[in-house]
Amino acid sequence: SDRAIMTTGSGTTAVESMIFSLTSSGDDVGAVTFGEFGDRLIDSLHRRGLNVSTLNMTENDVLTEDDIKDFIVRNSRMKSLFLVQNETGNGTSIHDMRKITMAAKNMGVRVFVDSVSAFGGVPINVRDWGIDAVATCSQKGLASVPGIGIVLLGEEMAGMVKARNDIPQYLDLGISLKFLSKNETPYTPSTGSFNALREALRILELEGLEKRWARHHSNAEYLRKSLKLSKSEILGNSNNYSDTVIAFRPRLPVKDTIAGFASRGITVSRGMGKLADSIIRVGNLGIVTGQDIHEFVHAYYEICGIHESSIEEEIPPDSMPDPEIMNLL
Amino acid sequence: SDRAIMTTGSGTTAVESMIFSLTSSGDDVGAVTFGEFGDRLIDSLHRRGLNVSTLNMTENDVLTEDDIKDFIVRNSRMKSLFLVQNETGNGTSIHDMRKITMAAKNMGVRVFVDSVSAFGGVPINVRDWGIDAVATCSQKGLASVPGIGIVLLGEEMAGMVKARNDIPQYLDLGISLKFLSKNETPYTPSTGSFNALREALRILELEGLEKRWARHHSNAEYLRKSLKLSKSEILGNSNNYSDTVIAFRPRLPVKDTIAGFASRGITVSRGMGKLADSIIRVGNLGIVTGQDIHEFVHAYYEICGIHESSIEEEIPPDSMPDPEIMNLL
Numbered sequence: 001s002d003r004a005i006m007t008t009g010s011g012t013t014a015v016e017s018m019i020f021s022l023t024s025s026g027d028d029v030g031a032v033t034f035g036e037f038g039d040r041l042i043d044s045l046h047r048r049g050l051n052v053s054t055l056n057m058t059e060n061d062v063l064t065e066d067d068i069k070d071f072i073v074r075n076s077r078m079k080s081l082f083l084v085q086n087e088t089g090n091g092t093s094i095h096d097m098r099k100i101t102m103a104a105k106n107m108g109v110r111v112f113v114d115s116v117s118a119f120g121g122v123p124i125n126v127r128d129w130g131i132d133a134v135a136t137c138s139q140k141g142l143a144s145v146p147g148i149g150i151v152l153l154g155e156e157m158a159g160m161v162k163a164r165n166d167i168p169q170y171l172d173l174g175i176s177l178k179f180l181s182k183n184e185t186p187y188t189p190s191t192g193s194f195n196a197l198r199e200a201l202r203i204l205e206l207e208g209l210e211k212r213w214a215r216h217h218s219n220a221e222y223l224r225k226s227l228k229l230s231k232s233e234i235l236g237n238s239n240n241y242s243d244t245v246i247a248f249r250p251r252l253p254v255k256d257t258i259a260g261f262a263s264r265g266i267t268v269s270r271g272m273g274k275l276a277d278s279i280i281r282v283g284n285l286g287i288v289t290g291q292d293i294h295e296f297v298h299a300y301y302e303i304c305g306i307h308e309s310s311i312e313e314e315i316p317p318d319s320m321p322d323p324e325i326m327n328l329l
Numbered sequence: 330s331d332r333a334i335m336t337t338g339s340g341t342t343a344v345e346s347m348i349f350s351l352t353s354s355g356d357d358v359g360a361v362t363f364g365e366f367g368d369r370l371i372d373s374l375h376r377r378g379l380n381v382s383t384l385n386m387t388e389n390d391v392l393t394e395d396d397i398k399d400f401i402v403r404n405s406r407m408k409s410l411f412l413v414q415n416e417t418g419n420g421t422s423i424h425d426m427r428k429i430t431m432a433a434k435n436m437g438v439r440v441f442v443d444s445v446s447a448f449g450g451v452p453i454n455v456r457d458w459g460i461d462a463v464a465t466c467s468q469k470g471l472a473s474v475p476g477i478g479i480v481l482l483g484e485e486m487a488g489m490v491k492a493r494n495d496i497p498q499y500l501d502l503g504i505s506l507k508f509l510s511k512n513e514t515p516y517t518p519s520t521g522s523f524n525a526l527r528e529a530l531r532i533l534e535l536e537g538l539e540k541r542w543a544r545h546h547s548n549a550e551y552l553r554k555s556l557k558l559s560k561s562e563i564l565g566n567s568n569n570y571s572d573t574v575i576a577f578r579p580r581l582p583v584k585d586t587i588a589g590f591a592s593r594g595i596t597v598s599r600g601m602g603k604l605a606d607s608i609i610r611v612g613n614l615g616i617v618t619g620q621d622i623h624e625f626v627h628a629y630y631e632i633c634g635i636h637e638s639s640i641e642e643e644i645p646p647d648s649m650p651d652p653e654i655m656n657l658l
């Protein structure tokens with residue numbers, strides 16, 4: 001059956017456990033990058049000693065089923081395909097995940113997904129889409145505290161994980177699977193983080209996965225509409241917008257905008273690398289409510305000196321979790 | 330200057346970060362094993378692709394300065410020596426650490442120490458002994474919650490850590506050092522575990538490192554004396570006893586002894602591997618008091634049906650932390 005392996009660490013622990021445990025040095029693999037985290041994934045693939053074919057996309061591009069079919073046909077030795085579902089670096093996301101992963105699987109290529117900043121917040125279905133493995137972590141879409149990297153193995157892959165002798169024990173999912181069969185972890189777990197994750201999963205179950213996805217989408221749309229009304233340019237386009245990280249070019253310099261948010265008790269991130277001085281990134285993950293977005297937009301309008309009465313939007317009703325969820329927090 | 334690198338994970342994360350970041354595939358290295366954790370260390374060295382010479386010791390052997398000098402002379406290409414300060418598997422420990430590490434350094438060999446189950450509880454001095462790196466974790470001698478692996482780099486080694494391209498990013502201390510210079514971690518840290526560690530280190534500072542070492546030693550001696558009086562055989566000998574893990578052959582079968590302790594609310598471990606059905610292992614790490622040892626011995630005498638009045642020992646005064654420490658817990 002399929003398996004969920006939890007390791008004390010971060011999303012990177014999960015992504016690299018997946019890469020190092022489920023490939024062999026010298027394998028031909030393909031990878032798609034839209035930015036910083038796609039590039040990090042590719043760096044890890046090289047560190048594993050894989051022969052990597054890359055498909056380079058930008059925040060303006062939309063990855064389609066046909067792109068993937070072409071990519072696989074052009075690289076016919078490809079055994080595995082690596083995708084980053086959500087690119088935190090520039091706020092883009094792969095919308096056609098279902099079609100893309102199923103097309104690759106139908107062409108005999110294994111599919112591995114870095115869903116660190118997506119899983120729980122937007123749709124992905126390891127079982128129904130036949131995905132071989134997905135990497136995520138405790139503190140993003142699952143809305144818990146940091147401390148746990150998670151690898152979900154599809155049924156077929158769980159049965160194929162081999163003993164390794166050329167990768168660190170700590171990242172060896174073969175060792176983890178043996179201990180999982182005894183309901184143990186191979187190394188001392190961060191017990192506090194495990195207990196917190198159990199509570200977070202109870203809250204997720206109470207909200208319902210599809211309602212959570214709808215809430216993230218509604219909140220993201222609400223934020224984007226409000227940013228557009230303020231004439232701030234959003235990175236990406238309607239076919240690749242991320243619902244969990246919204247990236248935009250602020251009207252004032254990035255530094256001043258961050259300081260303005262900070263003085264109002266709101267933390268935002270600047271861009272990474274070349275985008276450091278040109279964009280702001282807003283996290284919309286876990287238990288973020290429409291009210292939170294409303295307050296964020298209000299603060300942004302104030303920072304920019306925009307008269308909010310002319311452009312303020314109504315909070316969409318499906319952007320709020322049920323009161324019973326809010327009472328638990 | 331020297332550096333302490335903290336990574337969300339376990340002691341194994343620290344040990345493998347040290348191995349993978351501070352050696353290069355193909356290097357000639359030496360390693361000493363006394364049991365399970367020594368064997369795991371050697372397994373990791375093989376996974377790194379090193380040429381490993383091993384010195385195999387048992388719980389009856391004592392590692393001396395001369396053993397190490399001979400070992401290095403016999404393996405003249407050895408660049409690095411790996412030691413496990415405390416072997417949790419059978420309750421033995423290297424007593425001559427200072428002389429041994431300094432002898433190896435003087436022979437031009439780098440010294441790397443797995444001190445996971447020793448550091449904080451017994452003496453080790455990275456600076457004065459010229460050790461290149463030491464691996465430990467948050468939840469043992471430092472007496473915090475689990476969740477953080479720690480690598481301490483000596484001054485010389487900290488200046489020599491190179492960029493790597495053949496190891497996982499997660500274990501790459503070169504990346505960690507870059508972020509450390511900005512007071513950051515490269516990957517999302519387990520914030521709860523970091524906060525807990527800061528508090529644990531405050532308590533350690535308050536107790537004083539040398540007092541803590543003395544308390545561990547006194548408690549270990551007290552426990553061993555009481556076990557000997559009960560005619561239970563302790564593994565090891567007075568020249569290699571561990572002060573942080575005491576291993577003994579119980580008078581009753583292991584299973585019954587563990588059940589007896591469990592019914593009194595006390596958790597002990599059985600042995601690992603071949604020792605699983607023959608020994609009990611007792612942790613004496615962190616804030617364990619003489620009173621705790623007294624209660625443990627009392628429980629053990631009860632389980633064995635021993636009349637305690639005939640053999641009960643006095644709690645040694647230096648086995649208790651000061652009341653101001655106890656009030657903080």
